[in-house]
Amino acid sequence: MNKIEAKNVNVFYGEKQALFDINMDIQEKQVTALIGPSGCGKSTFLRCLNRMNDVIEICKVEGEIKINDYNINQKGTDVVRLREKIGMVFQKPNPFPKTLYENISYGPEIHGMAQSKDELDQIVEDSLKKAALWNEVKDRLNEPGTGLSGGQQQRLCIARAISVKPEVILMDEPCSALDPIATAQIEELIDELKKEHTIVIVTHSMSQAARVSQQTGFFHLGKLIEVGSTDKIFKNPDQQQTQDYITGRFG
Amino acid sequence: MINREEFLNKRYKSEKRFQFYGKSAIVLALLFLAVFLFKIFSTGYTAFQKTWITIPINYDPEFMYLDADQKPSIQDLEDSEYFDVGIESFAALDQNANEDQITDIKRMFAFIFEEEIKYHILSNPDDFGKIVEVKLTASDDLDQVFKGNYPRELPEERRRVTDYQLKIFDKLNAEGKVESNFNFSFFTNADSREAELAGIASSFMGSLFSILVCLAVSFPVALLAAIYLEEFAPKNRLTDFIEVNINNLAAVPSIVFGLLGLGVLLAVFGLPRSTPLVGGITLSLMTLPTIIIAARASLKAVPPSIREAALAMGASRMQTTLHHTVPLSLPGTLSGTIIGLAQALGETAPLILIGMVAFVNTIPGSPMDPAASLPVQIYIWAESAERGFVEKVSACIMVLLIFLVLMNLAAQMIRHKFEKKWN
Numbered sequence: 001m002n003k004i005e006a007k008n009v010n011v012f013y014g015e016k017q018a019l020f021d022i023n024m025d026i027q028e029k030q031v032t033a034l035i036g037p038s039g040c041g042k043s044t045f046l047r048c049l050n051r052m053n054d055v056i057e058i059c060k061v062e063g064e065i066k067i068n069d070y071n072i073n074q075k076g077t078d079v080v081r082l083r084e085k086i087g088m089v090f091q092k093p094n095p096f097p098k099t100l101y102e103n104i105s106y107g108p109e110i111h112g113m114a115q116s117k118d119e120l121d122q123i124v125e126d127s128l129k130k131a132a133l134w135n136e137v138k139d140r141l142n143e144p145g146t147g148l149s150g151g152q153q154q155r156l157c158i159a160r161a162i163s164v165k166p167e168v169i170l171m172d173e174p175c176s177a178l179d180p181i182a183t184a185q186i187e188e189l190i191d192e193l194k195k196e197h198t199i200v201i202v203t204h205s206m207s208q209a210a211r212v213s214q215q216t217g218f219f220h221l222g223k224l225i226e227v228g229s230t231d232k233i234f235k236n237p238d239q240q241q242t243q244d245y246i247t248g249r250f251g
Numbered sequence: 252m253i254n255r256e257e258f259l260n261k262r263y264k265s266e267k268r269f270q271f272y273g274k275s276a277i278v279l280a281l282l283f284l285a286v287f288l289f290k291i292f293s294t295g296y297t298a299f300q301k302t303w304i305t306i307p308i309n310y311d312p313e314f315m316y317l318d319a320d321q322k323p324s325i326q327d328l329e330d331s332e333y334f335d336v337g338i339e340s341f342a343a344l345d346q347n348a349n350e351d352q353i354t355d356i357k358r359m360f361a362f363i364f365e366e367e368i369k370y371h372i373l374s375n376p377d378d379f380g381k382i383v384e385v386k387l388t389a390s391d392d393l394d395q396v397f398k399g400n401y402p403r404e405l406p407e408e409r410r411r412v413t414d415y416q417l418k419i420f421d422k423l424n425a426e427g428k429v430e431s432n433f434n435f436s437f438f439t440n441a442d443s444r445e446a447e448l449a450g451i452a453s454s455f456m457g458s459l460f461s462i463l464v465c466l467a468v469s470f471p472v473a474l475l476a477a478i479y480l481e482e483f484a485p486k487n488r489l490t491d492f493i494e495v496n497i498n499n500l501a502a503v504p505s506i507v508f509g510l511l512g513l514g515v516l517l518a519v520f521g522l523p524r525s526t527p528l529v530g531g532i533t534l535s536l537m538t539l540p541t542i543i544i545a546a547r548a549s550l551k552a553v554p555p556s557i558r559e560a561a562l563a564m565g566a567s568r569m570q571t572t573l574h575h576t577v578p579l580s581l582p583g584t585l586s587g588t589i590i591g592l593a594q595a596l597g598e599t600a601p602l603i604l605i606g607m608v609a610f611v612n613t614i615p616g617s618p619m620d621p622a623a624s625l626p627v628q629i630y631i632w633a634e635s636a637e638r639g640f641v642e643k644v645s646a647c648i649m650v651l652l653i654f655l656v657l658m659n660l661a662a663q664m665i666r667h668k669f670e671k672k673w674n
Contacts, residue, residue, distance in 0.1 A: 055562060057486060080565050088563035094556035096575060106574070107564045157560070164565065 003028040003168065003198045004049060009063035011044050011053065018044050022063070022224045024217055031190060031199045033213035033230065035206060037245070040219040042202045046170050049200065050086040051079050067168070084111050087161030091173040093153035095145035095160070100137055103145045103156055104128060107164040123163055131159035132189055151182025158189060162197070169193065171201040175208065187212050206246060210234050218242045291652075295645025301434035301447065302389040302397040304360065304423055308340045308368055309382045323379060328372055333365045340368075344419060355415050361388035361447045389429070391446035391639030393420055397429055401638065411638075437646065441612045442623060442631070446639025449632070451647055452614045457527050457607065457622025458654070462592050464531020464618050469538045470588055476539075477546035477584075482572045501540035508536045509601030517605060525606040525621040533601045538591035545587020549580035582669035586662035593658045597651065599626040625651045 004026035011019040019041045026032045034042040044053070051072060053059040064071050072082055084107075095103050104124040107113075114120035124141070128134040133155045137148070145156055154174055161169055171190070175183040190199060190212050203209050209216055210230060217227040218241075226233060226242045237243050312319040314335040317327060341356040342348055348356065357364075364387050371385045372378055392412045395401040397420075407414050423429055440450025484490045512533030516522045522529050553576050561571040602608065608627050615622035623631065629647045632640045 050563065052559065052563060055559070080567050083563055083565035090556060090559060090563075092556060094554070094560045096557065096560060097579065106561075106566075110564070110566055110570055110574075160560075160564065 001028045002026065003067065004200075005064075005066040006045075006048075007064040007066070009045070009048060009061070009065060011041070011048065011062070012060045013056070014058040018222055019048075020222045024224055024227055026198065026200060027215055028198050029194055029196070030214040031194050031201060031212050032215040032217065033209035034200065034202045034217050034219060035204075035209050035245075036219035036225075038204075041222040042217075042219045043172055045219070045224075046172055046200060046202050049168070049170055050083050050088055051077070052088065054079060084164050085166055086168045086170060087164065087166035088170045089154070089157050089161050089172065089174045092177050093150060093157050095148070095153050095156050097144060097146055099142045100145050100148075100156065101141040103160050104163045107160060111164055113164065127159040127163040130162055130193070131155045132185065132192075133159055149182075151178050151185060154178060154182070154186060155189065158186070158193075162193070166197065168198045168200065171199065173202050173204060176204060183208070206234075218245060220245070291645050291648050295642055295649050297398045297400065298437060298642040298646030299434050300398065300431040301436065302394040302429060302431045303386045304389045304393070304420075305384050305386045305428045305430070306340060306344060306423070307382050308336060308371070308385040309343060310336060310372055310378050310380060311339065312380055314339050317379075319380065323376075325373065325376060328369075328376060328379070331369075333368045333372075336368055337364050344423075352415055355413055356419060359390055359393050359416050359420060361390055361445060363388065363448065388447055391637055394447050395638050396420060397424070397431060398642075400642070437643075441614050442610060442628065443612060444610075446635070446637045446643060449640070449643055451625065451628060451650060453611045454623040454625050454628035454647070455650070456615050457530070457611070458596060458624040458626075460527035460615060460618040460622065461530040461534060461602075461607075461624055462596055464528055465534040465538055465595050466588070466592060468532055469535035469542055469591070472535075473539050473542035473588075474546055474584065477543045477550060478572060478577060480543075481547045481550040482576060483568065497540050497543050500536075501544060504600075505537055505598050506600040506604065508533055509604030511536065512601060512605045523619060523621070525609045525611070526619055527607075527615065527622050527624075528618040529605050530602050530607050530622075530624065531618065533605055534595040534598060537598065537601070538588075538595050541591035541594065542584070542588050545591070546580065546584040549583025549587070550576060552583065553579045582666050586666045589658050589662035589665070593655050593662075596655060596658070597626055599624075599630055602627050603630070625654070 002025045004024075006022050006024045006026075009019055009022040010017065022045060024045075034046060036042050047053045048061055048065060049067070049072075051061075053061055061073060063073065065073055067082075067086070071077075096106065098106075101124055104127050105114075105120050108120060108123050114123055125134060125138075128137065133152060136152060137156075145153065148156060154177075158169075158174075175186050178186065187208065190201065193199060201209075201212065213230045215227065216230045216233040218225045218233065218237075218239075220241060226237055226239045228238075233242060234246055237246065312323075315328075315331045315333065317323050317331060323331075337360075338353065338357065341360075342353050344356055345352065361367075367387050368385060371383075375383075389397065392401065393416070396403065396412060396417070401412065402410070403412075403417065420429070436448065437450045438455075439452055440448055441453035443449040480490060480493065512529055516529050516532055517524055522532075557575050557579065558571055561575045562568075566574065602624055607622065607624055608631065609621060609623070610631070611621050611623050613620070625647060629644055629651070632644045632647065
């Protein structure tokens with residue numbers, strides 16, 4: 001089932017066009033990987049999905065992006081509600097400079113999701129457990145989140161993102177700042193999370209895309225060259241360009 | 252190969268030379284500072300001492316216009332006159348003194364001798380009718396003589412202290428009747444025309460009230476302006492224009508702000524002249540751009556990733572700003588604020604224009620009372636002719652410097668404490 005449908009999405013940074021007529025469907029409760037060389041627009045497309053491009057003043061987004069059949073680019077869309085439903089994990093771990101507990105409790109608090117302190121404690125515990133971090137940090141929830149290792153910080157950010165029970169989680173190269181062991185942990189986690197969430201992940205690593213995703217989209221120079229099941233893209237792509245990129249002939 | 256070795260040697264030498272220049276610059280700067288501080292402290296430290304002369308005071312009922320046979324009540328003593336008590340006691344110091352010489356002796360003491368004589372008898376009513384030793388404040392000239400700051404070698408007609416006064420003083424000194432103690436009145440008295448009585452209480456309170464008013468006005472305004480400009484305002488020509496003008500405002504000479512205070516606050520709004528309220532508002536015009544610039548710089552220094560994290564969690568822009576960006580920028584903002592206030596504390600010119608240069612001999616109880624301020628007090632005393640004010644100027648500078656150093660230390664501590672917390 002399609003969770004997200006993008007139709008004719010064009011993105012401009014001032015005069016420069018960054019995305020050209022992107023049409024792409026994203027399946028529910030699957031992992032969709034966006035791959036492509038640097039500057040190809042895959043991160044830009046990802047940021048369209050929770051309207052994070054609004055933050056960039058010169059950025060203009062055209063076209064239709066339907067999530068649950070609702071066009072998020074239409075006037076009057078409440079981005080606060082949208083981002084509650086669509087969580088995001090960034091390239092560099094960016095925990096708040098607050099305690100571990102406060103990092104997780106922030107989202108539920110601002111969205112009024114917990115009626116009591118106990119409920120909030122429960123959300124924090126659940127989120128950390130789902131992010132496979134609970135056992136490592138349960139005794140030091142009042143220590144600063146910035147004191148963790150890089151991999152732990154990224155899992156903290158994932159826990160923070162899932163604390164508000166989003167339907168979709170966007171991940172912008174979540175492992176690029178991590179070592180192989182931490183990367184493996186995150187990948188395992190992604191596999192677990194797709195049972196409840198739709199995941200869109202931007203990655204530089206083709207092996208990672210092959211490992212974690214069911215769908216893959218290949219971007220090049222602002223265009224979506226090919227999209228399809230990961231198996232097909234990696235074994236038998238339709239486009240020559242995709243073939244060249246997958247086999248490492250350019251990029 | 253040889254060429255290369257020479258080249259390397261040259262590089263090491265020029266590096267050493269460069270370090271030497273840097274070190275000499277630091278030594279030179281420290282030297283200036285040392286000379287400056289030495290000068291201030293060596294002139295000023297004596298102001299913290301005050302000279303007292305103990306002489307026998309004759310509480311003869313006749314001089315106090317009271318009945319000798321009846322013990323007077325406290326009220327009687329309170330209402331009595333003490334000028335004659337003083338004069339008769341002064342005359343008793345030299346049996347052969349003529350009228351002029353008695354006046355000379357009188358001038359050896361601060362003009363509040365009557366008060367001091369009265370104060371003694373009020374606290375010791377049993378001394379009525381007796382001759383007792385009482386400690387009186389010496390005049391500022393003799394204070395300087397005792398401290399060794401007075402050029403005794405000048406011919407008499409060029410001195411304010413007469414040979415006769417010196418003779419009496421030396422005699423009393425030889426008898427051990429002259430002493431100096433810590434000068435509490437320097438901190439508790441308001442300004443006075445008499446150097447021996449002048450203190451910094453009025454100007455200290457004036458400065459304190461001024462910077463409190465300045466803080467209360469400029470901090471909230473500057474913080475809100477900085478937050479809006481940095482976090483919410485669109486980047487366009489108008490905001491660029493505003494930014495340039497804020498930077499210009501920071502470079503406007505302070506006397507111009509004084510004229511603004513005079514023309515607007517006093518003339519248009521009719522606020523009371525010479526008060527810390529007006530002084531504080533005028534100074535806040537000066538600190539405003541400083542705080543805005545500091546606050547914007549520290550807001551800018553907050554990593555964008557924190558804002559993105561909050562926004563991606565579904566926080567509104569205001570929540571992102573108030574929950575994350577502003578708290579993180581606060582240490583920098585606060586230390587910028589304190590530095591701005593320290594600048595305002597040392598500011599003289601605008602305060603002179605709004606009338607805080609007036610001679611104020613009362614201690615202000617609120618920002619609405621007339622007051623001087625520490626730097627203006629320095630200016631007023633530096634203009635005074637009496638020798639006694641020279642050391643007061645330096646002492647006042649010391650107090651101002653200590654005030655400033657404490658504020659800068661506070662700024663450092665705030666920055667240190669809060670920055671450490673998360674790094």
